[in-house]
Amino acid sequence: MNQTNQRVSWLGVGRMGEAMAERLLAGGVGVQAWNRSPDKVAGLVAAGATLLASPALSDAPVAFSMVLNDEALDALWQADDGILAGARPPDVWVDCSTVSPAASQRAADAAAARDVAFVCAPVSGNPLVVRSGNLIFAVSGPPAGVATATPLLRHIGRAVHVAGRGHEARVVKLCTNLVLAVLTQALAEALVLGQSHGVRRAALMEFINDSAIGSPFTRYKTDAFVRLDLEPAFTPEGQRKDLRLALRLAAEHEVPMGVSSATEVEFSRLVASGLGEGLDFASLVLLAARDAGIAIEPEHD
Numbered sequence: 001m002n003q004t005n006q007r008v009s010w011l012g013v014g015r016m017g018e019a020m021a022e023r024l025l026a027g028g029v030g031v032q033a034w035n036r037s038p039d040k041v042a043g044l045v046a047a048g049a050t051l052l053a054s055p056a057l058s059d060a061p062v063a064f065s066m067v068l069n070d071e072a073l074d075a076l077w078q079a080d081d082g083i084l085a086g087a088r089p090p091d092v093w094v095d096c097s098t099v100s101p102a103a104s105q106r107a108a109d110a111a112a113a114r115d116v117a118f119v120c121a122p123v124s125g126n127p128l129v130v131r132s133g134n135l136i137f138a139v140s141g142p143p144a145g146v147a148t149a150t151p152l153l154r155h156i157g158r159a160v161h162v163a164g165r166g167h168e169a170r171v172v173k174l175c176t177n178l179v180l181a182v183l184t185q186a187l188a189e190a191l192v193l194g195q196s197h198g199v200r201r202a203a204l205m206e207f208i209n210d211s212a213i214g215s216p217f218t219r220y221k222t223d224a225f226v227r228l229d230l231e232p233a234f235t236p237e238g239q240r241k242d243l244r245l246a247l248r249l250a251a252e253h254e255v256p257m258g259v260s261s262a263t264e265v266e267f268s269r270l271v272a273s274g275l276g277e278g279l280d281f282a283s284l285v286l287l288a289a290r291d292a293g294i295a296i297e298p299e300h301d
């Protein structure tokens with residue numbers, strides 16, 4: 001039931017979008033949900049959302065989007081029945097996808113032409129993090145739009161970090177994900193090195209998690225590395241997409257990124273090998289083990 005009289009549309013009900021929109025519903029916000037493949041909306045509808053046949057049909061004052069990449073964001077506003085095509089476009093459009101600043105600018109320009117304030121609100125977290133209430137947002141955009149978006153974002157996650165008035169939040173997100181990707185590759189190599197010298201992955205992760213570099217990330221990826229529970233929170237292709245966006249930004253400003261570039265190659269090798277097919281990006285450990293000629297099996301207590 002809508003207990004707040006607030007209404008939003010939610011465009012993009014993938015792994016992240018579903019978990020995030022569930023939190024708005026749980027916070028008493030009315031949600032009109034749309035997804036390109038409509039079958040994925042069933043869970044949200046069961047949780048109280050209404051099904052939106054197309055983004056253009058929404059009459060909610062605030063629209064959220066959470067879609068895969070630049071092409072998907074372009075499609076949201078370029079489509080004949082897109083978010084800006086209806087009789088009543090939203091006042092504020094909050095996009096949470098991980099996309100390039102360039103795609104973000106294109107969407108903002110199109111939105112401005114219909115008097116819609118465009119807010120960038122990419123996230124750090126995965127679906128489990130969302131459901132535990134620990135998602136965080138990097139936000140940028142016109143201050144009035146940010147002010148409208150912020151209380152709604154606080155229904156979804158625990159913190160909203162304002163990065164600027166333009167598209168700075170995109171850069172913050174891509175820089176953060178770059179560190180995550182490099183760290184994951186470093187952990188994969190370290191775990192395989194340890195195993196090659198007789199150290200159980202569980203023992204090494206226990207020590208790393210208790211050390212200064214232990215973090216929520218190393219802790220929640222521990223089962224992936226130790227038990228090889230590799231159900232995807234985020235795919236290798238998705239993580240590589242983010243790395244490539246960061247490397248493109250680096251090329252634009254002549255910023256050398258040796259370690260990140262090498263990590264992109266490892267993600268490409270993982271994708272090309274098929275070893276990460278349908279798995280989480282922590283499946284980098286499978287590739288590292290194969291490269292080292294080491295058999296890797298799930299470790300149980």
Ligand SMILES: NC(=O)c1ccc[n+]([C@@H]2O[C@H](COP(=O)([O-])OP(=O)(O)OC[C@H]3O[C@@H](n4cnc5c(N)ncnc54)[C@H](OP(=O)(O)O)[C@@H]3O)[C@@H](O)[C@H]2O)c1
Pocket residue numbers: 012013014015016017035036037040066067068069071072073075076096097098099123124125126127233234235238242
């Ligand atoms: N998963 C994570 O841990 C995580 C963490 C932080 C940020 N992110 C970012 O969150 C975004 C969504 O990720 P996800 O993991 O939820 O991915 P996902 O489960 O693959 O969902 C992707 C969503 O994008 C939609 N989409 C793809 N191409 C489209 C197009 N051309 N037009 C319209 N919709 C399109 C999909 O619709 P269909 O269902 O029709 O394919 C689906 O709703 C990405 O930008 C990702 O980088 C993910």
